[in-house]
Amino acid sequence: MKGLAPLFLGIFGTFAFSWIGLTVIPTWQIGNLNPESDEEGTDIYPRPQSGMFERGARVYAANGCVYCHSQQVRADYAADDIERKWGNRRSAPRDYIFDRPVFLGKMRMGQDLANIGARAPAPEESPSPAGAASPAGQGAAVSSPPPPAVAAPSPAAGSPPPKAPTSPAPAAAASPSPATSPAATSSAPSPAPPGQRTGVASPSPVQMANATPGGSSPVAPTAQTPGAPWPIQTAGLPPMYSAAWHHVHLYAPRSINLDSNMPAYRFLYEKRRIAGERSADALQLSGSDAPPEGWEVVPSYDAKCLVAYLMGLNQSHPLKEAKLVGGASAPAASPAPPAQGASPSPAAAGSPVPAKK
Amino acid sequence: MNATGIPLKEPAVSAAAGDMEQLERAYIDASTRVPVLMFYTSAIAWLILGTLLAGFVSWKLHSPDLLGDISFLTWGRVRPAHMNVMVYGWASMAGMGTAIWLMARLCRTTLRFPLLLVAGAAFWNVGVLIGVGAILLGDSTGFQWLEFPRYVSVILFIAYTLMASWAVLMFRHRRGDQIYITQWYLLGAFLWFPWLYAAGQLMLFVVPVQGVLQSAVGWWYANNLLFLWFGAIALGTAYYMIPKVIGRPVYSYHLATIGFWSYALFSSWTGMTRLVDGPFPAWMITASIAATILTMIPVATVGLNHHMTMQGYFPLMRYSPTLRFTVFGAMSYTVFSVIGVLISLRSIASYVNFTEASIAYSHLGLYAFFTMVIFGSMYYIVPRLVGREWRYASLIKLHFWASAYGVGLMTLMLLAGGFLQGGNLENPALPFNESIETALPYLRGRSLAGILLTVSHFIFAYHFGLMLLGLGRTSTVPTFLNPVEAETSGGH
Numbered sequence: 001m002k003g004l005a006p007l008f009l010g011i012f013g014t015f016a017f018s019w020i021g022l023t024v025i026p027t028w029q030i031g032n033l034n035p036e037s038d039e040e041g042t043d044i045y046p047r048p049q050s051g052m053f054e055r056g057a058r059v060y061a062a063n064g065c066v067y068c069h070s071q072q073v074r075a076d077y078a079a080d081d082i083e084r085k086w087g088n089r090r091s092a093p094r095d096y097i098f099d100r101p102v103f104l105g106k107m108r109m110g111q112d113l114a115n116i117g118a119r120a121p122a123p124e125e126s127p128s129p130a131g132a133a134s135p136a137g138q139g140a141a142v143s144s145p146p147p148p149a150v151a152a153p154s155p156a157a158g159s160p161p162p163k164a165p166t167s168p169a170p171a172a173a174a175s176p177s178p179a180t181s182p183a184a185t186s187s188a189p190s191p192a193p194p195g196q197r198t199g200v201a202s203p204s205p206v207q208m209a210n211a212t213p214g215g216s217s218p219v220a221p222t223a224q225t226p227g228a229p230w231p232i233q234t235a236g237l238p239p240m241y242s243a244a245w246h247h248v249h250l251y252a253p254r255s256i257n258l259d260s261n262m263p264a265y266r267f268l269y270e271k272r273r274i275a276g277e278r279s280a281d282a283l284q285l286s287g288s289d290a291p292p293e294g295w296e297v298v299p300s301y302d303a304k305c306l307v308a309y310l311m312g313l314n315q316s317h318p319l320k321e322a323k324l325v326g327g328a329s330a331p332a333a334s335p336a337p338p339a340q341g342a343s344p345s346p347a348a349a350g351s352p353v354p355a356k357k
Numbered sequence: 358m359n360a361t362g363i364p365l366k367e368p369a370v371s372a373a374a375g376d377m378e379q380l381e382r383a384y385i386d387a388s389t390r391v392p393v394l395m396f397y398t399s400a401i402a403w404l405i406l407g408t409l410l411a412g413f414v415s416w417k418l419h420s421p422d423l424l425g426d427i428s429f430l431t432w433g434r435v436r437p438a439h440m441n442v443m444v445y446g447w448a449s450m451a452g453m454g455t456a457i458w459l460m461a462r463l464c465r466t467t468l469r470f471p472l473l474l475v476a477g478a479a480f481w482n483v484g485v486l487i488g489v490g491a492i493l494l495g496d497s498t499g500f501q502w503l504e505f506p507r508y509v510s511v512i513l514f515i516a517y518t519l520m521a522s523w524a525v526l527m528f529r530h531r532r533g534d535q536i537y538i539t540q541w542y543l544l545g546a547f548l549w550f551p552w553l554y555a556a557g558q559l560m561l562f563v564v565p566v567q568g569v570l571q572s573a574v575g576w577w578y579a580n581n582l583l584f585l586w587f588g589a590i591a592l593g594t595a596y597y598m599i600p601k602v603i604g605r606p607v608y609s610y611h612l613a614t615i616g617f618w619s620y621a622l623f624s625s626w627t628g629m630t631r632l633v634d635g636p637f638p639a640w641m642i643t644a645s646i647a648a649t650i651l652t653m654i655p656v657a658t659v660g661l662n663h664h665m666t667m668q669g670y671f672p673l674m675r676y677s678p679t680l681r682f683t684v685f686g687a688m689s690y691t692v693f694s695v696i697g698v699l700i701s702l703r704s705i706a707s708y709v710n711f712t713e714a715s716i717a718y719s720h721l722g723l724y725a726f727f728t729m730v731i732f733g734s735m736y737y738i739v740p741r742l743v744g745r746e747w748r749y750a751s752l753i754k755l756h757f758w759a760s761a762y763g764v765g766l767m768t769l770m771l772l773a774g775g776f777l778q779g780g781n782l783e784n785p786a787l788p789f790n791e792s793i794e795t796a797l798p799y800l801r802g803r804s805l806a807g808i809l810l811t812v813s814h815f816i817f818a819y820h821f822g823l824m825l826l827g828l829g830r831t832s833t834v835p836t837f838l839n840p841v842e843a844e845t846s847g848g849h
Contacts, residue, residue, distance in 0.1 A: 004528075007536065010618060011545045015552060015585070018625035022577045023560060023570070026641055031567045061499030064433020070711055074634040079707045083785040091636040096568035101499045101561075104572040104635055108711035108782060109418070109796075111789055253421075259790055261421045261797070267428035 030093045036319060045317040048098050056309025059302045061101060063265065070105030071114045071313065082325050085119075086112040087315055092322040095315045110262060117314040120241040238284060246307045247281075247299055252289035268303035271295055381465070386741045388467035389458050392474035394742055396454030397735060398825065399482050401818050403446025408807075408814045410439035415804045419797050429493040437504040438492045444502060444582070445513070446485045448727060450478070452590040453520060455734040456543050458742075459597055460524060463540050464531035470523065477519030484512035500571070502579040503557055510558050517554070521547055538613045542593030545621060549585040553578060569636050577628035583722050584624035591686060591730040592620070592659060598683045598733055599666055603673055608665035612658045620655035623648045630701035633710050649701045656694040663687050676837040678753045682733030685761060689725035696721060696772070708783050713796060713803075714775025717768045724810075725764045732760070732817070739821065740836075745829025747836040752820045754838055759813030767806035774799025 037044040060066065073087035081087060091114055096102050105112075237256060238244035248255065251269050253262040269283070274296050281304075282296040291297050299307070318324050417423050417432045424430045461468045468474070488505035491497070497504040505513070524547050557578035560566050566574060600607050607613060626648030629641045667684065674681045696718055700709050709715070736753065740746050747753060774796040781792035823829060830836065 004536070007541060007544065008548075011548050011621065014618070014621035014625060015549055017622070018577075018581070019552070019556060021644070022626065022628055022641065023556070023566075023574050026573055026638065027560075027566050027570055029638060031570055033567065062434070062495035062497055063431055064436055064497065066499055066501075067433055067436050072635050074707070078634040078703075080783050080785045084789065093569045093636050095636065099568060100565055100571070102569055102571045103499060104569065104632065106501065106631060106711065106715060107713075109793060257790065259794060261419060261793060263417065263421045263425045263432045265431065266426045267431070 033094050033097050035097070036094060045319070046095060046098055049312050050308065052305045052308040053312045055302070056305035056307070056312075057099070057101070057103075059268075059306040060103065060309055065113075066103040066105050068107055068109035068262070069103075069111065069113045070108055071112065072104050073112065073114050073315065076325050081112060084112075087115045087118075089315070089318065089322045089324045091315055092319050094319055094321065113310065113313055114315050115313065116241060117311045118316040120243070120311055121239045237286075243307050243311055244284060246310055247283050247303065248285060250303065250306070251283055251297060252285060255285065255287060255289045265303070268300050268306065269297050270300055271297050382462065385461050385465070385467050386458075388471065389461045390742045392468070392471045392478065393454045393458045393738065394825070395475055395478050396450050396457070397739065397821070399478060400447050400451035400454060401821055403442050403450065403485065404814055405818055407439055407442035407447055408811050410435055410442060412804070412807050412811060414439050415800070415807045419800045419804070428495065434493050434495065434497070437497055437501075438489050440502065441492060441504055442485070442489055443723065445481075445488070445505075448587055448723060448731075450481065451731045451735070452546075452587060452727070453478075455594055455731055455738065456546065456590055457523070458738050459539055459594065459734075460527050460543055463537050463597070464527045466527055466530045466532060468523065469526050469530065473519055474523055477516045480512060480516030480519065484509050484516055487512065498562070500561055500575045502582060503561060503575060507558070507562050510554070510562075514551075514554065517551060521551065537597075538607065538610070538617065539593040539597040541617050542589045542596065545617075546586050546589035546593070549581070549589070553581050553585065572632060572635070573629065573637065573641065576631040580628035580631065581625055583719070584627065585621070587723060587727045588624065588690075589620075591727040592690070594730050594734045595663065595683050595687045595690075598679055598730075598737060599663055599687070602677050602680045602683075602737070603667065603670040605666060605670065608662050608668075612662045616655045616658035616662060619651070619658070623651040623655065627652065627697070627701075630697070630706070631710075631715065633701065633703055633706035646701050646703065649698050652694055653698065656691055660687070660691050675839050676841055678747070678757070678836070678838055679733045679737040681757055681838065682729050682736060685757075686726050686728075686730030686733060689721060689729060693718070693721040693726050708779035709775050710779075711782065712775035712779040713771045713799070714779065717771035717775060720764065720771070721768050725768065729760065729764075732756070735821070739824050740829065743824050743827065743829060745824060745827060746832050746834070747820065748823050748829050749820065750836050750838050752816050753836065756813050756817045756820070757838075759809045759816065763806050763809030763813060765806075766809065767803050770799045770802040770806060774803070 035044050035046055072091045073081045073089070075090035076082045082089070095114075096104075237248060245256075247269075249262075250265045252266075253260040253264055271291050272295065274282075274294055278296055279298050282298050285291065285297060413423075413430070414432065414436045417425070417435070421432070425432075428434075457468070457474065484505075488509035491506050491509065492504050496506045498506060524544070528544075557574060560574045561571055565571060596607065596613065627645050629637065629645035630649050633642055633646070635642070663684075671684075674684055699705060700714055700718060736747065777799070778792045778796040781787050781795050782789075
């Protein structure tokens with residue numbers, strides 16, 4: 001080849017072609033999407049997320065969660081993501097307009113997380129033990145935007161696990177334990193909140209509402225979650241995909257699923273001596289992961305933000321461009337989980353089986 | 358090209374210095390000595406660090422509790438650290454070292470202002486060091502291959518400007534009209550990289566694009582870095598080394614032209630194949646799949662060209678380390694591209710898109726293709742810089758076989774594991790965990806392959822260290838892998 005000019009022009013030309021084609025034109029096409037709303041303009045989706053969510057996203061990036069977890073549900077005609085109950089519709093560009101950075105992911109060494117927040121037990125229906133048993137009911141979560149109320153992880157709250165009723169607290173003004181723990185463990189639907197009110201660390205009403213299911217569930221839902229996709233829920237753990245569950249899972253993944261190869265993120269948690277009162281957000285750990293007597297494991301602020309982030313991942317809201325599979329008008333349909341082994345049967349009950357592939 | 362009549366390669370400095378061309382080459386080589394050796398030394402140091410990190414990554418994947426409680430050694434931080442050390446530390450520095458040397462030779466001009474390059478290399482090292490430290494301390498951006506925080510990219514950019522300026526200087530002072538094939542690729546690489554890097558940084562961090570487009574830009578960047586930066590350097594190097602070593606001109610200039618332009622045109626469009634079935638307009642992904650299929654054109658032309666050049670000279674791979682590594686790399690380019698087409702087709706991608714198969718693809722490109730070609734070029738260039746020949750043929754052989762078997766085993770394991778993992782992933786009757794369980798034995802196999810690669814890199818680093826300390830052989834005959842018969846080596 002002779003002459004520099006054609007060479008230079010060609011080198012720039014080919015590159016410009018690719019740059020314009022794959023980044024500039026798509027930006028022009030889908031780079032300025034707005035949230036969608038219904039006629040009255042009330043039901044807006046997606047919405048900007050809380051500050052804890054944003055910070056949680058940074059924790060997610062810093063610790064490389066994206067190298068094992070994707071956050072995208074592929075369409076039912078292309079793949080089996082929806083059948084795996086990772087979502088009730090495919091992901092659309094609009095789902096991500098507030099995400100920065102975006103974690104679409106390229107690897108599924110772990111589950112897809114696009115709807116992990118939607119799979120959490122919905123707070124308002126959880127007081128009844130049965131309600132907590134439908135973790136996969138994406139439909140139920142539609143009406144429950146997951147902002148701060150849920151985000152503040154107040155998992156185990158006032159109910160110490162049954163095996164440690166002797167919380168020391170010699171100096172504490174009102175030592176709660178013996179009275180409250182039986183109440184909590186007996187899975188009474190609404191245990192009297194006053195009973196747990198103790199001294200300084202009195203939880204707010206909101207926390208209470210959340211605390212109750214967290215405390216009552218360990219015993220109850222075990223039997224009622226047969227349709228749970230993964231893992232099989234074991235006794236002594238908070239309801240699957242609840243904030244408390246995420247904390248336990250992050251701290252000790254193999255206490256929940258023996259075969260998990262997820263790293264433990266213990267450095268996001270603090271093991272400390274219980275000073276007076278067991279703190280409201282201490283983790284419900286069992287077995288060898290449990291701290292020694294008189295100690296507790298509490299999440300750092302980063303851990304709380306990470307869980308707030310996970311709880312906020314929710315693409316179950318319908319979008320015009322991405323129809324719900326089976327057309328289930330979400331809030332009405334009761335997603336009665338299929339009652340057979342570990343394999344989830346196609347879609348929610350009653351919905352027409354989508355044509356696959 | 359090579360008029361000396363020596364079948365393998367000419368000695369570093371001809372004892373009978375009557376040959377003006379030889380003398381000129383020696384002068385040019387001497388002028389590149391300090392910067393190129395600095396690039397190589399840093400690159401090999403990064404290679405060793407990256408290898409150790411890789412072992413960690415691989416091992417922790419099937420033994421997750423290994424040193425898991427230390428925040429900066431958690432898997433999710435070590436993995437990007439490994440990738441960035443390899444991409445920006447090892448591959449970029451080694452590639453630039455080779456490119457500088459090749460440019461000086463092909464422009465037939467001595468390297469001016471070598472201190473500029475030394476300063477650039479130093480800056481680059483500092484940048485990578487800070488970047489990797491930042492990743493380990495939890496300051497990663499979360500974009501694959503662009504994990505370095507923004508302040509590091511500024512350092513890298515300054516370093517790059519320092520290093521790129523010599524290219525302009527060298528071109529201004531080049532002798533002769535003809536621009537050789539290698540120079541097209543190298544010029545391309547050196548012009549594409551800054552644009553690519555700037556575009557990536559601007560569209561992700563300075564004026565971030567909305568939502569999923571960040572992923573599109575991220576993969577557009579990563580794939581183009583693989584093709585237009587590493588791939589271009591490696592192809593250019595192969596176009597120099599193969600004809601040089603066997604002493605025979607490239608088979609067809611015309612084929613090379615087709616190969617180069619189709620490579621530039623099509624491979625730069627392949628980025629979206631990493632996002633098949635993702636939340637994007639379908640045309641973006643389809644265009645990338647089509648471009649990936651069209652990359653078979655450069656693959657065919659480049660492969661054919663190399664093959665025809667080598668025709669009848671393949672037995673020389675028995676002797677020349679450079680040829681052996683380079684031809685292995687050039688052949689891997691074909692394998693890499695074919696696998697790339699395979700895993701980007703929609704019907705297959707829906708199975709393997711989220712599995713270890715994509716890791717296999719990256720390693721085929723960055724290791725089996727790029728790194729092997731660069732190893733080959735180092736075996737050619739380093740003796741010319743230090744004035745010594747490689748000390749032990751046995752170590753070179755060990756290095757080659759450990760690398761070849763290592764990367765072969767690794768990609769086989771990852772591909773097989775990936776396909777099985779993907780098959781189970783797409784079978785909703787099986788619990789999710791089953792797909793991981795299926796891949797685990799293959800991941801252990803990959804760790805074994807990693808041990809082989811570790812051995813190979815330590816051997817190479819040791820051998821390179823000997824050369825650097827002047828402990829190579831003093832001889833005018835290059836180190837052959839196997840003793841050359843009397844009639845070929847008798848001439849000098």
